[in-house]
Amino acid sequence: MAGSSLQASKPMNVKEISAKAEDFDFNPSIAIKYWLRTADTLLREARIYEQEDNDQQAFLLLMRYATLIAYKLPSHPLAREPENRAGLRAADKTLPFVLDQLELLKPRIEARYNSWQKAMERRREANTAIENDRLNSRSQIDLAATDPAVAGNPTTLGAAENSDLAVQLAHNEIRRRETKRRAIQQGSISAEGEKERRTAGQWGGWEAALSKGDQSHYDDEMRRNMEASRRRLDGPQDFAPGPGERRLPKPPRPARPFARDGNGEYRYPSIQKSQPLQYDDTFESSRTSSPGIKLPPKPPKERFEGPMHISPPSLPDKIPSENQDVSASKLPATNFTFRPSAYLENGNPLRTVFLPPTLRLRFLEVAESNTRNNLETCGMLCGTLISNALFISKLVIPEQESTSDTCETINESAFFDYCAAEDLMVLGWIHTHPTQTCFMSSRDLHTHCGYQIMMPESIAIVCAPSKTPAWGVFRLTDPPGMQSVLNCHKTGLFHPHEEPNVYTHALRPGHVCEAEGLKFDVVDLRPR
Template sequence: MAGSSFQVARPMSISEITEKAQDFVFDESIAPKTWLRTGETLLREAQIYERERNDQQAYMLLMRYTNLIADKLPKHPAYRQPENKQGVLASVKTLKEVMRIMEDLKPQINARYDAYMEKNKNREMPVDIDGSRASTWANFAASDPAVAGNTTTLDAEQNSQLAVKLAHKEIRRRDAARRAVRQAGVSEREEHRRRTAGLWDGWDSGLSRDGASTSRDDDEMRRNMEASRRKMDGPHKIVSDEVINRQVNSRPTSSRSGASGYHYPSITRSQPVRYQDNLESRSRSISPKRNLPPRPPKETFNPVYESEPPPRPGKESVDSIEASMSDPKATFTFRPSAYLENGNPLRTIFLPPTLRTEFLKYAESNTRRNLETCGMLCGTVISNAIFIQQVVIPEQENTSDTCEMINESAFFDYVDSQDNMMVLGWIHTHPTQTCFMSSRDLHTHCAYQIMIPESIAIVCAPSKTPSWGVFRLTDPPGMQCVRACKKPGIFHPHEESNIYTDALRPGHVFEAEGLEFTIVDLRPDS
């Protein structure tokens, strides 16, 4: 293993971070409950970055959440539909607390930026011949709140083993905190209620730090948020900046005990056939000899990578980097290892090398019967890198060409019960087909990539060569093409040829030897 760093010293201003936060496409063709789930993911990510003292990225994610919930979502045509009422109310209730946290982060962001500008007021930024900023990797990094301002960032490829050690250390810390919660007499159900009720769930960190047996009750806003999520019966209004405070403070505290009746809705598959099918009436046993429509040509697969890979900086002492891990104040930031086609950075995903082979063991009985099997890739963010920790196999209905998650609420209840767990994509088998992304696969994956741009789709084709691949949609043109597509049916062509690409390096996905993971099978007959 080789240690390496790269200096990206210039921090970002509040206005620059705000501009970055607002730079996302809000598509009204995507259901509100998908956007609500995206908002929940933004909060989970912001919590992690705030804990790691990466206040720029935490501020950006919270600002994006505020923009999504208070500005974009109320303009959605389906915003007022009854099925979205509880989710909207739950999200609105968090806004005041989100704004308070943003105000707490502002002074340190401003102080760091002002100090840098004062120190470098006579220094000019490099420019190209046409007068624009030089299009170097350093300038791309300087526009990334997760990296800008960090004095040292690490290269993922050269520090994969360090990344594994960091991940295991942080996961052990979280497990210790979870055990402290149990020892304090807090049940799993009560823990889940507290996590969904409060934004930062600081009560459990307090338990792990000093062994306190009761949650913190001195935060009035957090109690109001808890009460609002448990009651969920207020007026349904379009959100504006003027009414946020009134909506948060006007609802009485519920005296009803028990867990919240609302959980953020799960992501639905975006293909039209999903809405036309009646899953409850669909037979669990489908004949493998049924007649299928003729298949169109496969989607053309043209790998596209970033045009300017990061430079390879000079080596540093591995011992000095690992020694600093023992310092509780030490912070590590992995810089992006790839970029979307639109120039936006992609955080590195560390993938356990044995994950696919272990998953295939769980899928073996279906594979023998020519039935597809799917699992959800779940994990967390640590030091601006993403680590796959679990494959969760949900209850599903399988055919030779499709696998549909059913009982989605049970799956997302499980994910929500885990500390800082996020859905990072999916894995599925092609029992007899080659390793490619079908049109149905592309529509399915689009919803994951909207939620987290780094989301990946792993395809396993055990009877073919190559036997597996890791893919993402191009952006552009793949994401835009799939979102605009309204064609029905399992197989249909798309106009774009460069619709998806390989995500394995030199993309943003790295296999990390020794990275621990588990497989959780939620199927009732497993």
């Protein structure tokens, strides 16, 4: 197995990452509870990147989180409503910890950037031909430079040609995390005590707080906290951090990604956008070590006409470099970063999603009895983030009610309790079309939009066992698919979308890669 180094871009400094983090759309028509769930996702991913010493990406996610909580949500038109006040206050209490963590990351990011700058100066003084290091095209340099998860990383691997290594890394890391989690559960600290300790008793109860709506002293306290947080965000770069270095807290369980509002219309969080940062120089820097989803019913399937695949810009499978043997048994996950394997139509990177090749067949076995009776079946694709790639490790079958054209989950709290206990991320969903062809219906598109808003890499797998093709892996295009579905507020079961290219294939050459040998478990939460 050979590793390949991406030498195309320099590391980013704090100012550049901050500008990128703050560049996202905030839509005040979206309910506050959905923005809080988006914050959950940001904090969960930041925690993993921070544990893997990917300081740049952890900083970006934490800064975006702080901007959302400190600046955007207080300006929401419904922020002062009783049902929202306590939830916002619970989120606000996490800001001091997040700001402390940002300050701990800043010197490491700046030290790496300054080291790169000094090395470039030495190289210029020695009249070294920088062009010799330009191993990639200009477009590849620009793409890497705008992605803090990859920029400046000396060891970035292509997903497809290194899938065997990816599987080894995933098995080792998942086993390590499982061992740690079970040690906590079996040790002197109970699981609830660990959750309380890691969240400082402040963030995990925001959903319950939303329902309580406690208003006592809320306005004064919220105003003081917001002003203090804003001063810290807007203040000098060198203000003193909190005592000691701390790891990020484990975020609370996620909640339903979307739902209808009181008028029967669908509401989703807005899409994040970014502006490219351009660099003129290149350098191979050295890595320095650092001390319930209740889905709405789906209608009978609408026919989809028109092309379904748009080829996004992508990096080559391998970049010329000095090859070396790499082994997952010798090096931890933090020694590797999987570079994006595809890009959205707007140019934003998509992390690789590693999919077990046998998962679809196992799901069809679970769904067999329903399929025989012309009933749909759905399952949730769950997994984790490792080395800037997403690994599906669990197929979870939630409680559900089915018809020939619909499948609704019920008792979603059991599903989210399971995900929280296992520290799982929801990476997409899978469902059957017992008698129809393999395509995404209008209801499927609305369903999937809720997943892809939270995580752009989320996928939808459709299984049509009686037809050809028998299955497909899809995502919404962005643009125009995401915008078309986000702006669609039709409530009827049969409503076409005007855009012809609303969704596209996600399996390679998209961002989804089947990884032979990748282990997964099937967890059936349906009552026996």
